[in-house]
Amino acid sequence: MTPSGPSDSPAASVRTRPGHSDPSAPLRCAAVIPAAGRGVRLGPGAPKALRALGGTPMLVHAVRALARARAVSLVVVVGPPGEAAQVRTLLDDHLEHLADDSTEVVVVSGGDTRQDSVRLGLAALPEDVGVVLVHDAARPLVPVDTVEAVAAAVRAGAPAVVPALPVTDTVKQVEPGGEPGGPEPVVATPERAALRAVQTPQGFDRRVLTEAHEKVPAAGEGATDDAGMVERLGVEVVLVPGHEEAFKVTRPLDMVLAEAVLARRRATDAF
Template sequence: MSTVLMSTIVFVTVVRHHASDAELALAPVNGEALLTHTVRGLLALPDLDLVVVAAPERCADSFSAALRGFEERCRIVPGSSLEHAFDSVEKEIAGDPVILVHDALRAFTPADTVRAVADAVRAGSPFVVPVLPMADTVKVTDAAKVITGTEDRTYLRTAQTPLGFTRETFLSYAVEPSLDGAHTVPGHPDAMRVTNAFELKLAEAIARAGEEEVL
């Protein structure tokens, strides 16, 4: 296989909070799998060289079907490990590219957010995370579930994806995932994880709005 000089590579994975999250990536949104929307949105960015989708073994065939037609710039790797996904394409990666890791369930992350993360890495930040300020009031409870105080939310943030890395920081993260030490850029409300019926309705609305803009 010939070496391809890549400036940016994206690993799409299911960031598991529940056992069913991989199946959620196949949930229909406006007639297509959520995963299809995720990868199409990434491939619409011309400066992304390759999207590598880490497909859990039990869903590998379904993931492949959802991404049929994207083969030119998209690779599907059975197995959910980031290390394994990286090993599968390492020989094609030259130099020190920008590496992004994106949650498959954040299908409608705006292009500007993806670019902001990649640009921050190119500007010298070795690890970058898009975040949003915490909007809700955060209460502290004790073991008896009694509220004991209010957390100062001034510096609290909710983390989104894609995460941005240099090669070195990516390899460290793949072994021991942690967001400690990451530089932050502004996230976006549309970059929500789509995990329940209400969020699916929001995703449908975002998808339809996108189609209307194209028309």
């Protein structure tokens, strides 16, 4: 493992790939993983990305999934504000045996909102990165094939790509407002066939995503979906098939499901 820099360095490199500076090489693909959220819906305890899944923090699972993709040569982890050194130490302790130890992993401090954190992750990317994947740390079990499919679609010319699944439940649109937990009047029932549930990693031409973060203002807690920001620029977003195992771990029941998926992988795939 490449030695880490001093603990007060703004960006801590965990692992490096040789030859990044070759000017004749094609533009690289990098992944940004915002991991600064607290995850209050999971209950009290460590930040969501640091909760253990199968004895290993969810963030580590997410980093491994992105780092194992052949398309990805750099992973930027955006930790809680002021905690880059602690997150770097955590990754140092768990990433000894990446499938591809030529992947570079860098840690930077995040901001108060997800939008701030993604912006800071983008700012940490070197100039030779042209394709950016943004992935939720709370989707620790995304299959490598899904990562590769998103990156390939961007490299093929799509400015913004999102993995998604058909919606299986009937969805109701309600009138906002009212008492929390109280009755909500239904105003419409969208056609289910036209709906998709989106996942991550979401892939972008770097210039498009950078422009979105420069021009789309933060409101409230900021944007929760980078593709939605790109849509507001009038740029087309396309979908590729997602995967059921790329679900987001948000509530305690999701942790139970994630543990079951991980146990099955370990039993059948030597994961």
